[in-house]
Structures are given as C-alpha cells and as structure tokens.
Amino acid sequence: MNIKPIRSETDYQKSMERLEVIFDAKRGTDEGDELEILAIVIDKYENESFPIGMPDxxxxxxxxxxxxxxxxxxxxxxxxxxxxxxxxxxxxxxxxxxxxxxxxxxxxxxxxxxxxxx
Structure with a gap:
C-alpha cells in the first residue's frame, strides 16, 4: 500500500484506476484497508476540486x-x-x-x- 495525497488531475486518475482494481476488496484485508484510505483521499480531493454549492x-x-x-x-x-x-x-x-x-x-x-x- 503506497497512498499519497492527490495533488493533480494525473494523481486523481491514477487513484481512480487503483480504486477500480481494489473496489471489491474485503474489509480487514490489506486491500480493504487500502480501499478505505484511498476512498477518503479521493473524496477529499473531489470536495476541494469540484465543490458543489448549496441549492437555491x-x-x-x-x-x-x-x-x-x-x-x-x-x-x-x-x-x-x-x-x-x-x-x-x-x-x-x-x-x-x-x-x-x-x-x-x-x-x-x-x-x-x-x-x-x-
């Protein structure tokens, strides 16, 4: 497991590709832990890079x-x-x-x- 902060669109794409590979990983396994952490990092990047404003x-x-x-x-x-x-x-x-x-x-x-x- 080698997770780094996402700082660019390229990093984001690589993270999304890795997420697809380990998407069905079981909880409690190394890949399951990687999936959980990677999802948090991706979510943080998406919230900062693609903010969704409040509705009217x-x-x-x-x-x-x-x-x-x-x-x-x-x-x-x-x-x-x-x-x-x-x-x-x-x-x-x-x-x-x-x-x-x-x-x-x-x-x-x-x-x-x-x-x-x-």
Missing amino acids: PIAAIHFRMEQMGLKQKDLVNIIGFKSRVSEIMNKKRKLTLEMIRKLNTELNIPTEVLIQNY
Whole structure:
C-alpha cells in the first residue's frame, strides 16, 4: 500500500484506476484497508476540486416536495395561504423566518439552504 495525497488531475486518475482494481476488496484485508484510505483521499480531493454549492432555497423546496410526493397545496399548512405559497414558489415573495423554521421542521430542509438569497 503506497497512498499519497492527490495533488493533480494525473494523481486523481491514477487513484481512480487503483480504486477500480481494489473496489471489491474485503474489509480487514490489506486491500480493504487500502480501499478505505484511498476512498477518503479521493473524496477529499473531489470536495476541494469540484465543490458543489448549496441549492437555491426554492429549488430545495421543490426537490423535497418531489421526494415526499407533495403538491403546492400541501405547503399551505407550513407557509400559509394558498396565494402566499404561490408567491413564494414563484419567487415573488421572500421566505420569512417563521416559514424557514417550519420548512426546516416539517420538510427537514437545512436552514443553511433556506436562508440564502435568491
């Protein structure tokens, strides 16, 4: 096992090739340990080199609604009047602190996502 930090695209490609070779290694074996460490190193490089920003708050609400099988009318209990839900979802009105709290609690959307500007 000879794992080094990934500092370039070439290092990354070599690491990915090695990962493919040992991908099915069993835990507790030398290759299993190498796989676990290599995955951590690759993950670190990918997070630093290819960061994924947080989604737009309204896009996050749409995504969670889709996941939960909810319709816009289902947000009335969380956001308020039907017209208010429509305004929020069409970005004509901003989320209030109370709405953010309820969306966080009811739909489990992180507050860090909901408080962003949009």
